Amino acid sequence: MPASALINVMVGAARKAGRSLTRDFGEVENLQVSVKGPGNFVSAADHKAEEIIYGELAKARPGYSFLMEERGEVVGDDKTHRWIVDPLDGTTNFLHGVPLFAISIGLEREGQLVAGVVYNPITDEMFTAEKGKGAYLNDRRRLRVAARRVVSDTLVTCGIPHIGRPGHATFAREFGGFIREVAGVRRTGSAALDLAWTAAGRFDAYWERGIKAWDMAAGIVIVREAGGTVCDLTGGMDMLETGNVLATNSVLQKPLLALLKPTPAKA
Numbered sequence: 001m002p003a004s005a006l007i008n009v010m011v012g013a014a015r016k017a018g019r020s021l022t023r024d025f026g027e028v029e030n031l032q033v034s035v036k037g038p039g040n041f042v043s044a045a046d047h048k049a050e051e052i053i054y055g056e057l058a059k060a061r062p063g064y065s066f067l068m069e070e071r072g073e074v075v076g077d078d079k080t081h082r083w084i085v086d087p088l089d090g091t092t093n094f095l096h097g098v099p100l101f102a103i104s105i106g107l108e109r110e111g112q113l114v115a116g117v118v119y120n121p122i123t124d125e126m127f128t129a130e131k132g133k134g135a136y137l138n139d140r141r142r143l144r145v146a147a148r149r150v151v152s153d154t155l156v157t158c159g160i161p162h163i164g165r166p167g168h169a170t171f172a173r174e175f176g177g178f179i180r181e182v183a184g185v186r187r188t189g190s191a192a193l194d195l196a197w198t199a200a201g202r203f204d205a206y207w208e209r210g211i212k213a214w215d216m217a218a219g220i221v222i223v224r225e226a227g228g229t230v231c232d233l234t235g236g237m238d239m240l241e242t243g244n245v246l247a248t249n250s251v252l253q254k255p256l257l258a259l260l261k262p263t264p265a266k267a
Contacts, residue, residue: 006115009057010117011119013053013060014126017056018103018121020048021101025099028095042094046070049087049103050068054066057105061081062076062077064078064082064083065078065081066085067083067084067085067213067214068086068214069088069212081108083108084107084108084213085104089190089192089214092162093189098189100193102193106219108217112131113220115221116219116222118196118219124138125137126139127143129143130221132225135221145199145226145228149252151181153183156178156186156206156207156256157185158178158194159207159211160175167210170209171209181259195219199223206247207246207247209243210243219247220239227249231245231246
């Protein structure tokens with residue numbers, strides 16, 4: 001299916017920023033001997049990619065508002081449209097030379113997510129979706145979520161709270177519940193890729209707590225357009241507000257939500 005003008009704009013911005021990140025990624029290995037240097041380097045790479053995306057999108061759609069990881073909220077003249085951007089999702093992977101990271105660009109129209117692009121420049125995989133038009137990988141392959149119906153057959157991915165973040169005890173409880181019920185649990189280190197890979201059927205489900213709107217906005221559209229469901233961890237639709245998300249197919253949503261519910265304390 002030919003990409004729309006909107007998707008072409010988003011893809012163009014992602015590819016241009018991706019070329020910058022790819023060049024910087026090639027230098028990461030040379031920086032591993034320094035403690036301070038790599039962190040500063042990655043921060044600079046992150047900011048540079050965001051500047052590229054901001055410039056490309058602002059030029060193509062003047063007046064649109066932005067919510068970006070580094071720049072924050074930028075209110076434009078057109079308050080009905082808002083780009084939601086993470087220029088480098090998977091920063092820790094990037095820093096360690098692990099080629100699992102992505103650029104994430106979502107578009108919100110009148111409060112509704114309507115388009116998304118997730119791009120891993122190292123593998124050159126471009127996941128795209130527009131509301132009502134389906135989800136695609138590299139404009140060629142139509143994406144569909146996995147059709148598994150039995151929890152014990154599922155391969156699930158998740159986010160793990162790192163040092164300095166809250167929720168370690170909650171995650172340990174949830175992880176313990178999942179590993180007793182599913183075929184396997186994985187961790188990629190990039191929420192955007194977790195969502196895109198769930199849309200592609202590589203994972204049967206993805207859950208995480210405490211992430212940001214820019215981590216998941218694009219991926220939510222891609223999963224939905226691939227026939228999947230996305231909700232918060234109570235089954236509601238407040239993912240961007242709560243930062244909590246579960247993506248899967250319609251059959252698995254209910255039993256997986258049940259695994260995430262706290263077990264009532266015994267009297």
